[in-house]
Amino acid sequence: xxxxxxxxxxxxxxxxxxxxxxxxxxxxxxxxxxxxxxxxxxxxxxxxxxxxxxxxxxxxxxxx
Amino acid sequence: xxxxxxxxxxxxxxxxxxxxxxxxxxxxxxxxxxxxxxxxxxxxxxxxxxxxxxxxxxxxxxxx
DNA sequence: ATAATTTGTCAAGTGTTTTTTACATAAAGA
DNA sequence: TCTTTATGTAAAAAACACTTGACAAATTAT
Numbered sequence: 001x002x003x004x005x006x007x008x009x010x011x012x013x014x015x016x017x018x019x020x021x022x023x024x025x026x027x028x029x030x031x032x033x034x035x036x037x038x039x040x041x042x043x044x045x046x047x048x049x050x051x052x053x054x055x056x057x058x059x060x061x062x063x064x
Numbered sequence: 065x066x067x068x069x070x071x072x073x074x075x076x077x078x079x080x081x082x083x084x085x086x087x088x089x090x091x092x093x094x095x096x097x098x099x100x101x102x103x104x105x106x107x108x109x110x111x112x113x114x115x116x117x118x119x120x121x122x123x124x125x126x127x128x
Numbered sequence: 129a130t131a132a133t134t135t136g137t138c139a140a141g142t143g144t145t146t147t148t149t150a151c152a153t154a155a156a157g158a
Numbered sequence: 159t160c161t162t163t164a165t166g167t168a169a170a171a172a173a174c175a176c177t178t179g180a181c182a183a184a185t186t187a188t
Contacts, residue, residue: 016164027147032166039145042104042175043125057121061107080134091177096136106145106175 002037005060009053010035024048066101069124073117074099087116 010020017035021028026045034041034049046061053060074084081099085092090109098105098113105113110125117124 018164028165029148029167030146033146036166040106040108041145042106043110044104045146046107047125047127057126061111062121063111082134092135093137093178094176097176100136103175109175 003035003060006049006053007035009055009060013053015052020049020052023052067099067124070113070117071099073119073124077117079116084113084116088112 010017013020015023017031018028021031024031024045025048030041030045031049033039034045043057046057050057050060074081077084079087081095082092085095088095088109089112094105094109095113097103098109107121110121114121114124
């Protein structure tokens with residue numbers, strides 16, 4: 001399922017997928033795939049994303 | 065670096081590495097490696113661990 | 129003491145994340 | 159209109175998470 005919280009947080013910073021990817025040191029496709037939601041990133045990447053967007057793991061990635 | 069918060073949370077539930085591994089559907093060695101800290105688990109596994117231990121991602125995995 | 133459980137570690141293999149390259153479409157700006 | 163930027167998607171290969179099997183040291187229980 002899509003990660004809309006991530007998409008929203010990125011929009012809140014006015015970053016493109018490419019810009020966020022650069023900040024996190026990964027490819028644009030990786031960010032795209034995570035937002036699209038069909039896979040399972042590593043915790044280190046999740047933390048890099050959170051720090052780039054000033055969010056926490058729970059805010060962007062926790063699922064009930 | 066070691067994940068001592070995870071080790072402590074597991075101790076708080078009185079689970080062995082094997083028991084926690086079974087609850088999370090991974091091997092004992094994987095849990096051991098995460099506690100030892102020399103790698104980078106996936107977010108899905110981190111969430112499974114958190115749920116087994118009644119903790120959140122931020123409580124067990126967030127690093128400043 | 130000794131048996132059973134737990135933990136630490138290693139090597140080889142499997143599976144999946146991630147990269148790279150590439151192409152197509154939509155939106156925005158000049 | 160023409161160009162640029164942003165997004166969605168795909169296939170092949172590289173990188174790495176995770177498994178399996180195994181052995182030894184340490185801990186706990188009997």
